[in-house]
Amino acid sequence: MIEVITAIPKPESALRAIWHQFRSHKGAVFGLVVLSLLIIAVVIGPYLWHPEKLTVVEALKSKNKGPSLRFPLGTDQLGRDMLQRMIAAGKVSLAVGFVAMMIAIIFGTLIGVLAGYYRRLDGPLMRLTDMFLALPLVPLLLVIMMLFRDRAASILGPELGAFTLIVFAIGITSWMQAARIVRGEVLALKEREYVLAARSIGSASRRIITRHILPNVVSPVMVAATLGIAEAIITESVLSFLGLGFPPDFPTWGRLLFDGLSYMQVYPERVIWPGLAISLTVLSVNYIGDGLRDALDPRIRGR
């Protein structure tokens, strides 16, 4: 008997097991590598690549240039270096994706925990969620952008105003999935014995939620969060693409694509680069989400 027990190897730590499973998903590893490269390029890119500032005459002379050693991606119709603009745009696009996702996840988790834990709040909060799911989101976002853009710009300045508005607008229209997932998990978790035990020793509801319930909903929330980044980046570029996103001198990938559209027939690469960047980011984020879902699911892990 004893021999059998000692023969069982020491269990792997949970994190290592998750990483092991994640690594076996080829797409997820590809996604992680590509996304890391993009983030690195966007964060340290401005320090590595800072072309000298051109005077107006120089800029006029060097407009619409093709790729060269001086301008690796060419220049646009105002003589601005496309590589520099791509890097700056990527920073904004990725930042919008991450911040909007954070807002959506925090809000969604809050609603989900409240609805799942307190029976009285369940009905009203879930009706609210259903209502948000029935809203036509893209038209509504466009309307919000049209109506509040000037006000936000006058309060916070054109750049910060547009950023805050877009991030909040995307955040408050994409929390519903997270809320539904969290509510489902909480409903199941709160019937478990350890929660009963915690309650029987007199823990307050707030403590039970933060210590016993929240840590256990982390994994589904992580998956939802990853996929949320992709969604937010696409939504932002849709807004910019329809001319209702960031102001023209404040580039994002969607905005660059929109600007490039008028020159598409002569300089197609000006559309292709930002489009490729958006697609690659979203593709890699989706693959990471896929891999995470498999890795965090204990039923699949170890198979």
Add this chain to the structure above:
Amino acid sequence: MLTFTLRRLLLAIPTLLVISLVIFLLVDLAPGSPMSEIPLTVPPDVRRKMMEALGADQPVFVRYVLWLRQFFWVEPATLFDGWFGTNWAGGEQRILSWQSRAPVFTIIGQRIPQTLTVIGTAYLVGVMIALPIGIYSAYRQYSLFDQLGTLFAMIGFSVPTFFSGTLIIIIFAVTLGWFPTKYDTNLSVTDWPSFVKQLQQMAMPVMTLGLANAAVISRYMRSSMLDNMGMDYVRTARAKGLTERVVVLKHVLRNSMIPVVTVIALGIPSIFGGAIITENLFGVNGIGAALIGAIHASDLPMVQTLAFIFAVLIVSFNLIADVLYGLLDPRIRYD
């Protein structure tokens, strides 16, 4: 089933009322509304006349109820009158667009055929591509075809339509020159050459949206088929000596279609709402383009009405999907 449908219908009413209120208030109370943009140099009495002419001098809730009445009573009544020559509406004021001073529903009626022909075809094409791909990838799970299908779906999920659309324009219109870049709304199909022309100008938007839709639906089809392939009744069917063709295409496919049909129904509202980008990109003069135009022109009644129509579509197709699910699957009983 009937009681369930009735209960859901009754529940949809308050949902729609709340949504309409949200849309109305959001648009009406926003700081950027055109009411606040009348220049200060306009004398007060002229300003008052302008507000009166637009009906904007009444309190918010009066306007909300009036708008609801117009939406749910005057407009359907006018439509009815138009069909049967009755006089239910009694010449009451309809919802007027601020841009053109024409009734909003007349404009929508002019735009809907464009949306339905182009975007509807794209959805149909998407479904027709997706189903065979999904079925075959599930039947040969982990085969080369399945892996290619997975890759195709992943790319279809990830490449936004505004980029795939531009790529398609660059490839097929700019480089190859097969199709016109812009959609010609005035083209009327009368004979064979004009029909060919119509097909040519529809090709690119249909391709763009069809691929995006196919990616999503083929995934659902595949996973639904996989769920059913391992069931006992499939083994029984094979044990009876039925051919693979009958087993897969009759027994498994019929059962797997149940969730897929509801997914397809749920996607229909996005034909109208989600196609804004495609319509904008290819210059299709449909309701998505009408919405963008109205937004850029601060045409509030048009924006409110269109947004609310999208919401009505979403709510009704959710309902239809639920009812369909119950009708198709006898195991599901709602009562």
